[in-house]
Amino acid sequence: MPVTSPPRKSALTRNLILEHAYALATRDGLEGLSIGHLAADVGMSKSGVFAHFGSREDLQLAVLDAGARRFASQVMQPALREPRGLPRLRAIVRRWFEWACAHQNGCVLLSAVSEYDGRDGALRDGVVRQQSQWREALAKAAGYAIEAGHLRADADPQQIAFEIYALILGLHHDAGLFGFAPASARADAAFERLWRSWQA
Numbered sequence: 001m002p003v004t005s006p007p008r009k010s011a012l013t014r015n016l017i018l019e020h021a022y023a024l025a026t027r028d029g030l031e032g033l034s035i036g037h038l039a040a041d042v043g044m045s046k047s048g049v050f051a052h053f054g055s056r057e058d059l060q061l062a063v064l065d066a067g068a069r070r071f072a073s074q075v076m077q078p079a080l081r082e083p084r085g086l087p088r089l090r091a092i093v094r095r096w097f098e099w100a101c102a103h104q105n106g107c108v109l110l111s112a113v114s115e116y117d118g119r120d121g122a123l124r125d126g127v128v129r130q131q132s133q134w135r136e137a138l139a140k141a142a143g144y145a146i147e148a149g150h151l152r153a154d155a156d157p158q159q160i161a162f163e164i165y166a167l168i169l170g171l172h173h174d175a176g177l178f179g180f181a182p183a184s185a186r187a188d189a190a191f192e193r194l195w196r197s198w199q200a
Contacts, residue, residue: 085148
């Protein structure tokens, strides 16, 4: 059996920087990322950080991508193991509830939307691309639920995806301000009404 070589030190250092940057961004947003603060946090010089990320924007994009990978592995990928149809759609929402609970103090992906929705540039493009992919994944799951007969034949997958996303945004908003438990109870009730409204 071939022996794989351990990751190079530079890759480990880059991952360490990225982990710290992600933690800072959950609190301060991508715009709040400071190379100086980050360098001090990981015990490096600014030039050491720049050696792994050529610019502040490169670092911000890497953090955005890291957040997307985390979301995919914790929310979307586990839900895709559920049967197609309403069970999978419910699993996506359930996993997203768990994500909201774990990110009550700040979600890099959602804060990036408000930070870059009115700007131009690579960061806004990255946010739009991510959000579009997730919206399409929701619409696809809704489409399977319609095909399976779990939802009405005349239901609109894109509208369902929009409504799911809107309720999740409400959950994130209220969880951060008023606590996860009451926000979760409200969101649960709203989702049950949503499922009923689209049922076959």
